[in-house]
Amino acid sequence: MTGPDDLPPPPYPAPVDATEPVPPAPVPPVVERPSPLTGVAHGGIALGAAVLVVVQQLGSGEVDDLTTQGIVAGVISLGVVLVAGLYGLFAWRTTSFVVADEEFRVERNFISRSSSKVDYTKVQAVEIAQPFVARLLGLAKVHIDVGGAGGLDLAFLANSRAEELREHLLARAARAKAVGQFPPPAVPPSAPAGENLPDALPGEDRPYAPPDFAPPAETPEELVHAMPPATLLIGALVSSPALVFSLAALPALVFSLIFGASVPVIGVLLAFGGWAWANIGSNWGFRMTRRGDTLRVTRGFASTTAQGLRPERIQGIAVHQDLLQRLTGHYRVTVTVLGFAESANAESSSANAVILPYGTWGDVLKVLGVVWPGLDLNTIQPVPQPARARWLTPMAFSQHTWGVGPDVVVAHHGLLEHTLTIVPHRRMQSLEVEQGPLQRWLGLATVAIHTTDGPVSLRLYHLDQETARGVFVDQLDRGRRAREDAA
């Protein structure tokens, strides 16, 4: 899947000054373009979308004059596909990326000229996505999460190349974090800018990382958890969206039986089928593996997603159980990870935050054990709310408990759906205690532990106000000690 290699590779840019003492031999930066098939992939994705729209239009029965509208739809689709294909072609011709020893840079020279530089220390996660068409072509898209400043997308690379790039970025990020700072930059050989590049760039198919910086090579990848398809199917079937769909289907079914109209039932079935396809398709073959201290999550049926995840970036964990999942004993585990909040769109970021779509309690403990090895939930004594808190939470009272362990704060709540939230002291940002008028009357107060934004939020509801003040003060101490220990 690489570009035409018939041109002789041009010589590397200015060699390093030999008189200067350079501890690690500098690696000449690898300059590379996305795959030449990028245009085809963009066009193909647009074609897929166009076909989907046309099918939906046909399905919704809005098309009465099939020939005319078919022709119009065909012309519009063709236009869209052409534009997308041309865009991809231009994107390929005008994009180049530079993988150097101390930086990763993407140069774009399309409509506006831009150069985005990624500091390896800022890399939070690297994700590879394969839309269906790209998968057929053996291509993949790389998304680099860099905390607050948004992310960087690189589309499309040959599959294997994308994997190598991710390994390189993660290895480099881990090293950068371990060292704290990079060794003094060893005379960065200035890489050529994007415009006058030949088709084949120097360094294509050259490994990104020199051997001494390739720790993943000797540490084997070990399987943490693989979700069996049965678990996925049962878990999805008893999840809350499925329950909502079946509740919505009941009146539709009654309506259909009484009036003999099948449209509502078909509508509900289609909606359910769409949801089930998306949910099961995206979580199909869920696997979590570990290599060194980096976790890797792969999933997906039609389009596979693989993301690298560093446990120290996880700010909080929520274990969630839907109503019917209480019967089957299934749980879902979501995490707040630094950098994921800014992912391309809300839907994908919430999907990315799931590190176990459906699993038994044993699976949950297995995953937790990998993420935070020292954590033992059994040692944390759950504390109930004081009895007078029943006035404020009459239904869910028995489910509200909280507890403090040596390293984490946990809280459990939920009447129908249970949620267990875990936040390490080390990850606490700020701390708040609040009291509304009713709580003041009852002598209660709520403690909120602020973490970075994500699906996990931890609040200890309706504590006795003396206890709340105590928890507040102690928790500040615990947070400070945890930060000092880590520093």
Added chain:
Amino acid sequence: MSNTLFAPPGTDWQRLSPRYLTMKLLLIPIGWTVAFVPPAVAAFLFVEPRWVGWTVVAVWAVFLTWRLVRAPFAFRRWGYAERDTDVYLTSGLFQRRLVCVPYGRMQLVELESGPLERAFGLATVEMITASTQGGIKIPGLRYEDAAALRERLIARGETQQAGI
């Protein structure tokens, strides 16, 4: 008050500038009047029974009185305290809160002063952590105090920076 939940942490609370209260007492009537003029005018012009219009005026008067009476009490609830490793902040008359932000968690400290605040010589200091749940702002500080506070916060934040 016997309630120790919102007691200051060892030291006394630092309070806001009284000019902030003055500004609030001026702004509240202006804001509520502006908000109520269009519905009142519309009610008097287009709605037949006169009492509808007078009801709007009465609601305006009640709201305004309520906000004006409440303002000094709410103002007195504001307080902050700088400690060795963190800042305490308390506020709220009915929904009370006490927030603590460790210096090491501050990613940014911002100083804001809009045209109105500038006219009163006031400024707002906002502490920004990696979380948006806090919403940690100290309004109504004298401009010089706010600038000095920000410098202190930044300086301590740099020496105690804990990463995320």
